[in-house]
Structure formats: C-alpha cells, structure tokens
Amino acid sequence: MKNEKTQVDDHGQKCYAFPNKPTPGMPVVIDETKCTGCNKCVNICTTDVLVANPEKGKPPIIVYPEECWYAGCCVAECPAPGALTMRHPLMMRVHYKNKETGEINRV
Amino acid sequence: MNWEDVVRESGKPMEWPYPVRYGVVNDVDVDVVVLGGGPGGCMAAISAARKGCTVALLDKAYPKRSGGGSGFDHWLNTPNPASNITPEDCVEWEAVTYKGYSNSLSRYIAAREAYDTLLEIEKMGAKVRDLDDDFKGAPFRDEKTKFVFCYDYENRFQFRVWGATFKPAIFNECLRLGVQVFDRVVATSLLTEGGKQGARVVGATGINMRTGEFYIFRAKATINAMSCHQTSWRFSTESIGLDMFKPNITGDGPAIMWRAGVELAQMERSRAAVPPGYEYPSYGTGNWWNTWHPASMVDANGKEVPYVDAGGNVVPVEERCRPRPGQKFIAERSRDPQYSKPTMLPDLADRIRKGEFVLPLYADLAGMPWYERKVIWGLMVGNEGRTKIPVLLNYAAAGFDAQRDMLQNYFTLSGEPYPSMDATLALGPYRMEAFGNGGEVVVDWDLRTNLEGLYAVGDAILAGNYYYHACATGRYAGRKAAEYALKLNDAPSIDTAQIEREKTRVYAPTERKPGKDWIDWKELRFAGARAMQNYCGGLRNEGLMKTGLKWIRDIKEEHYPETYASNPHILLRVLETYNILTIDEVILQACLARKASSEVLGHFRQDCPEIDPPEWRKWVTIKQADGETNIGELPLDFHGNLAGNYEAHNPDYKGYMKKKP
Ligand SMILES: Cc1cc2nc3c(=O)[nH]c(=O)nc-3n(C[C@H](O)[C@H](O)[C@H](O)COP(=O)(O)OP(=O)(O)OC[C@H]3O[C@@H](n4cnc5c(N)ncnc54)[C@H](O)[C@@H]3O)c2cc1C
C-alpha cells in the first residue's frame, strides 16, 4: 500500500505488468557465481532456449523455456562444474521405493 | 536468469542479442549440399567429401548434437561376425511385422552396409565395444569382439552401443574432411531447373535462424536429410519441447519436398498417442520397453509381474532375451509371434483391475542379475537420447540407487496414458505420426527421389527410421550423390525468379505489422492440431476429412498471412507452422485417397470399414505437378529382387558382406 505511486512492492522491487510465463519456466538453472559466460551451452542448445547475454562474458539468458527438449546437451557441454543444472518440470518428477525399508521418495 | 530477470535488472525489454540481417544474401556454390545434419546427413556429407566433392551441410542446430545427436542405445539389424543373421532376415521381420508396409529397399541397403558403417564410425572415435570389460562374462557379450547385444543374446544382430559418443565423432569427421558447416541455417525450399515443379534439383535456399540472413546453395546434387514430419495432431502452446519426440522436426523436409514436386508415400499412416503434456520423461520411469528390456517388474507388494512369450508361457529373467523353442530370432519392436520378445501380459490392465496386481508397479533392477541391472541403468539409460543427464545423473543426485531402489512405473492404469497398454486410446483424437515406418519420400536403388539430382537418407525416406538405417543410408546416398555430381561438367543454372519468390515468402512475416487479431504461430499450430484431432482422428469418413481439409486451408490462407514474426527465432517458428499446415493438407489428401481402413496404417474409415482389403495392399503416393495434387500408387514390393538389385547398383562396393561367401 505504501508504495502505491511508485509501483514498488514491500521488498523494494518495481512491480511490472508481466504476462504469465510459459510452463515450464526454467528448464535449466544457471549458477551465476560459477558460470564463465563461455556460451558453449548456447551453441549446443538445439532449439535456442538459451540465448547469449548481450553483455559479453555474462551468463546466457533463458528466453524460450517452453521449447526445451530436456535432453541436457547443454549440461553435458558446460565446462564449469556445477554452473548448469537440468531441472525436470515438477509434474515429471517420479517416485522410487527403497526395496528393503519400503520408504518412498521423489527424484 | 530468464527474460523476466533481465527486465527486472535493466528496467528495459531485452533486445535481440544477435545482428538482424533480413535480406542479406549469401551465395554458396558446392558439388553436394546436404539439408539436415542429423546422423544421416552427416554420414552423407562425409561420404560425398571422401569421394572428392565440395560439400555444404546445413542444420537448424549445431550438428555435434543435432537430430538424433544427443544419444541412442540400440544399433539394430546388423549382420556381423558374431551372428548368422542375414540382410534378408533383417528385411523380413519388418515386412512380416508391418504386413508389407515397410520399405525393404532402404532396409536391405542398410543391412548390407550397416556393419561397415558401424566400424567406420568406430574409427571416427565412437564407442561401440565394451573395451573397458565392464560386462565381462555377461551373456550378451561376445568375448572375442567385445560387442554387447540386446533383445536376442543368441542371434546377436542388435547391438547395445554407447550412442552418446556417436554424433560428436561423426561431426568431427565432417569438420576434418573440410565439409562446410552452416549451423542454424534452415532450409526453406529446393531450387529446380527453370524454377519448375518436378524439374531437376539444382540446390536449395535457407535462412539463418539467429540473424535472418538468406542463403542460396547452388549444388549439382542435393540430399534431403531433414527427417520426417511430426506434431500434426499434438500441440500444446506450453511444454512444446517436452511433447516432441525429436527436436526441430516440424515437417520442413516433407513440406519442402511437396512444394518441389517430390513423390511422397504412406502419408496417411499414424498411430494412437497420448494428449500432449501428459508424458513422464521417456525412459525416466520404471518400464519394460526398448531401452529397459528386459527389466523385472513387481507390484506394490513386491509380487512379480511376469514376462510371457507369444505362447503365453512365463519367461524367467535369464530367458527373456532368448528365442523360445522354434522361434527363428527375436527382433526389436516386432509384435508378430514369429519375432516378438517376451513382454508383459497382454491383459495386464484387466488383471490389475481385478486385483491380481496392486498399483503402483515398479521396475525392480535391484532384483536382477548384475549385468542386466548395470547394462540398463548404465549403458542404456546413460546413452538413450533424453536420459543421460536428466535421468541417470539427476536421479542419482536426488538419491536413487538402482542396487537398492525400485523405480515407479506409470503405464497401465497408473497415471501415464501410454498408448501401448490402453486399447481405448486408439479410439481417441490424439494421433502421432508413425515416426518409425511412417510416410515421406519414395526412393530408388540409388536412394534418389523422382527428381534428378535429389537424394534422401534416414528418416526422410519412406518408412525409414532407426539410427543404423540413418547412418548406413546416409553413407550410401552420399556416395551415389557424389558419383552423380562428379559426372556433371557444368554447374547447374539457378532461376533468379524462383529465388525472389522464395525471399518474398520467407520474409513476409517480418514485414507485415502484427494483425489486429494478434494471431501468432502458437495459435495457428493449436488450431491446426485441433482440426486434425476433430477431422482426422481415431475414426474418419469422407465428409469429416473434407471439412478438415477445408479448415486447414482456411487457416493457411486466411490466418497465416496475418502472422507476424518479431525476431528471427519467431520467424523460424512461423515458417515451420506453415510447413506443418502444409503437411496436414498432404495427410488429409492421402487419407481421403485411401478408401479403405487399415490396421497397420492406423487408418479407420466409417465409410470403408473393411480392414486391409486385398486390393488396397499397396502404397498411396502423392505429389504435386503444376500445383495440382496427383495421387498414385506403388506396389509394396516395388524394390524387386533385393540382392540382385543391390548387386547391380553396387558392383564395385567392397565391405563385410561382399567378402562373405
Ligand atoms: C530420444 C531418442 C532415442 C532414440 N533411440 C534410438 C535407438 O536407440 N536406436 C535407433 O535405431 N534409433 C533411435 N532413435 C531414432 C534415431 O535417432 C533416428 O532414426 C535418427 O536420428 C534419424 O537420423 P536422420 O539423420 O535421418 O534424422 P534426424 O536425426 O532427425 O536429423 C534430422 C536433422 O535435420 C535437421 N533439420 C530439420 N529440418 C531442417 C531444415 N528445414 N533445415 C535444416 N535442418 C533441418 C534437424 O535439426 C536434425 O538435425 C531415437 C530417437 C530419439 C529422439
């Protein structure tokens, strides 16, 4: 309420009129502290889900997440350990059961 | 970081990060141009380059991993020193299984040369044998050659391979041989002599999907390696990639062929499928198909769900990959009792409903012999194209241990509406192109199409599929195209009017303003899919299909011309949409032309209910001439005498099969 005029929310974030993001919104997650911005993932990506950052040396940007084919070629190509992780969408995370204890978990 | 983060950070919308060069023309002149850089296209490029040709190779993506480049696990149908299976056997099981609707011509060529092809790819650096002795002593390993096999451990003609190593090795060989690679260049049309439909092919046009630049490829021979069509029936505006069987395959190949007057066949074939958005990760659930065969299955109480053979006998784990007494051999995917593998009970769904097995089911790799567990949850899942990172590695990181845990199965009444185990699905509106053994281009013994100068490979061939087939036919067509190109003295002349027409067509979506309806490519594709579901679904008739055809044409003629492309990526999607709508038109016309129902083709007509009447045991062909649709027919055995024709067309070829008496 207090920021009504400047359209800034309670955390100081500007509030945009964003449209809904497509689903799934984030097929791969980049750890920006580890990414070197080499763009190897951008080059290998079969459908240009990832595009190069206009600022050289900065991490790539996910622009077309709903087009991801989920083979993880980008992850296989990334030379910086832990910089790029594949994230299967939630509805695709399957369950497994420990044969001895019967405990059930989700990947 | 995604685009929303960019906006938050900079306060501005993100600009297109690549230079935009609509209308800039690049002129490339080569002996052979290969359209599509999957395994088939790359092998074609290699073989043409080895013959001394200059070669250009284009692909929508970077060919190191494009097409079937992320990996695969089975190299099928390959007579080899550890086996007594012949090329004739390889052709026969498919012809029997698909009641004649399999392309014995390209299957035979592939089987004759598959072993040579495999060894050649091994030399390029791919891993095809168990050199690390991981499977020493396993019953599927040939101790002498260190090859490892699947499905039939006695007849040994279906290899398990480290398929994720193949494409990088093959692509590297392209680079080493000086093939000119145009990655992210998308073919849009074929160039023909005088710009005429049905005339000799003299090259192709393309655009770069990042910059929008235009390409003219002048070539003496052109190879179609752009694969098949898919996604005509199944599209959701979100999870688009998830629903694709293969990335970047949007019917461009067959649509480009159609516009140029190339003859296609079997375009009416399809099969039942799940609605889009509903699948679990393929091979990322416990199952008994393909990659996972012969994984043991148990129910929620640990009770084994048995494998049975075609005679209904329960088959223990040690026998699941051995022919039953009297059976000639086991072949991948065959459901014909002569070749079928032991699998789950055919009435499993009913038994579950009656309580014999309690849901959910699990794959129990932990309870299997070490070598089966290790080969499935290792070699196979580690190389199948969509499972290495997202399944094998990610599941392990999440805590799954194949030695201790059982992976849940979601087929058969338990969540995954998978076509194979639920008969009601066949009646539904969602269809899938046949992707294996589907339609596409008719070829002769040189793998040439009906147009001079144009060849086809792999999944782009009528009823073509599988990796071994793509590589072997690619290698063969590259050789044939090179021989043809080297015989021509003069570079063929290009029709400039044809190029201008294509430029206008390709750039139109960038030049118009967004229409007031703001119809974009996703809405068009959604509508096209709905038209196919409603008018060409599980049950069809003449009136329905004619309405469907009219609807598709309305979408193409009224609404497509309003679609606006705001950047080169979206331009590509708009152009792909045009191709999909074009293929929908072809499918509907082919379905109308086949005035009979067919089990194999998944074509059920209310107005012609008799299934596979003898007079319809033939292929329906379809092509354009002077802009008009021409329907024809082709005998199922158009290949003639297999060995005789192969020998006649390849008198000088030397290889493994040639040395054999
Ligand atoms: C996940 C997965 C697993 C598989 N596993 C197996 C297996 O274990 N064994 C097996 O035998 N088969 C398997 N297959 C099938 C096998 O991968 C295909 O049969 C094979 O890839 C066909 O090769 P291709 O070169 O004919 O076509 P593709 O590999 O489909 O390549 C076609 C290429 O053409 C490009 N292209 C398309 N349109 C254009 C255009 N307009 N312009 C430029 N380029 C274009 C595409 O980007 C693509 O790279 C699998 C397929 C998938 C998807």
Ligand code: SF4
């Ligand atoms: S998984 Fe494949 S499609 Fe998705 S971002 Fe990575 S390379 Fe691109």
Ligand code: SF4
């Ligand atoms: S490949 Fe890895 S390090 Fe390179 S840009 Fe991509 S995420 Fe960053």
